[in-house]
Amino acid sequence: GENVEQHPSTLSVQEGDSAVIKCTYSDSASNYFPWYKQELGKRPQLIIDIRSNVGEKKDQRIAVTLNKTAKHFSLHITETQPEDSAVYFCAALKGGKLIFGQGTELSVKP
Amino acid sequence: DAGVIQSPRHEVTEMGQEVTLRCKPISGHNSLFWYRQTMMRGLELLIYFNNNVPIDDSGMPEDRFSAKMPNASFSTLKIQPSEPRDSAVYFCASNLRVGNTEAFFGQGTRLTVV
Numbered sequence: 001g002e003n004v005e006q007h008p009s010t011l012s013v014q015e016g017d018s019a020v021i022k023c024t025y026s027d028s029a030s031n032y033f034p035w036y037k038q039e040l041g042k043r044p045q046l047i048i049d050i051r052s053n054v055g056e057k058k059d060q061r062i063a064v065t066l067n068k069t070a071k072h073f074s075l076h077i078t079e080t081q082p083e084d085s086a087v088y089f090c091a092a093l094k095g096g097k098l099i100f101g102q103g104t105e106l107s108v109k110p
Numbered sequence: 111d112a113g114v115i116q117s118p119r120h121e122v123t124e125m126g127q128e129v130t131l132r133c134k135p136i137s138g139h140n141s142l143f144w145y146r147q148t149m150m151r152g153l154e155l156l157i158y159f160n161n162n163v164p165i166d167d168s169g170m171p172e173d174r175f176s177a178k179m180p181n182a183s184f185s186t187l188k189i190q191p192s193e194p195r196d197s198a199v200y201f202c203a204s205n206l207r208v209g210n211t212e213a214f215f216g217q218g219t220r221l222t223v224v
Binding site for chain 2: 001034042043044045046048089096097098099100101102103
């Protein structure tokens with residue numbers, strides 16, 4: 001079955017710096033890769049996603065890149081702000097089954 | 111739509127008791143997922159349904175756990191008997207299977223087994 005590895009588990013940056021979170025997946029048949037943000041005590045919510053026929057997608061300060069050959073994808077947050085502090089999860093979907101990585105706790109220091 | 115609705119929001123129960131968690135997916139969604147979240151294991155997929163049929167229950171930890179989806183608008187996750195190690199936040203999520211669309215999460219049920 002699919003396995004998703006996510007790194008790092010914690011990330012601390014200064015406000016205004018960039019943050020990068022990386023994920024790898026094991027099943028080459030996975031074709032949809034969403035990223036979720038979970039604030040403390042809240043539910044995970046989608047922030048950006050990418051499909052396997054696209055290499056990069058950007059939405060304001062966040063972007064995601066996908067390398068199908070290497071089976072890895074990354075989340076990039078530029079100009080980080082304190083409100084970006086949260087846990088971020090990557091996920092991979094294959095055949096309807098959505099598997100999450102272990103999560104990255106991002107802390108943005110003002 | 112009110113989104114994915116889970117109940118109860120919080121549940122405290124004694125070890126050995128039966129616990130039933132409930133979920134109402136978004137109307138029109140045909141896939142439903144049950145996840146368990148803990149600090150140690152992150153978001154674990156327990157089971158998912160497509161068109162009310164269980165497709166993959168390989169994540170269900172043991173026979174004490176069972177899940178049903180009697181119709182398109184309701185699902186339950188039952189733990190019988192409950193144990194302290196079952197304490198976690200349980201999330202239900204739903205999406206539209208065709209086109210691999212966003213999965214929307216409910217607010218979760220925080221289960222504490224004492």
